[in-house]
Amino acid sequence: MVRGYFDKFPHSTVYFRRIRRFYIIYMVDWHELDPVITPEDREGMQLLINRELGREEEYNQRKSRKG
Template sequence: MKLIRWTYAGRGRIRAYFDLFPASTVVLSKIRTFYFVRQVQWNERDPVVAKKHLQEMEYLINEELDTIEAYKKRRSST
């Protein structure tokens, strides 16, 4: 999966778009020093989003925004 583009959505949120789900908008929120998926505005033209996709989206956006080290050190990591 690749990050197509992202934009600030205000109030500490980011809207992101990924190549596997081009018609769906992914909303991420900042918690402490990293971002996590808050909501997926899913479009039925896209495949169903699985948990592994959400984790990959979080990894990609945190890598893009240089918060990847904080994301890797989070308490709930699996």
């Protein structure tokens, strides 16, 4: 499991789990001082963490993204 912290959500902790060869959000320890996390925010966070961990190509090729 990997923890992530993002500027837009400074009080919340985002937990990622590896699925096959990329990481997805498993759980968010959301804090009420932060804005609500939208599906677009989730996608952006997943892309960033996979990019940082060298898994961007695998993330972009996942089955849920294919036609």
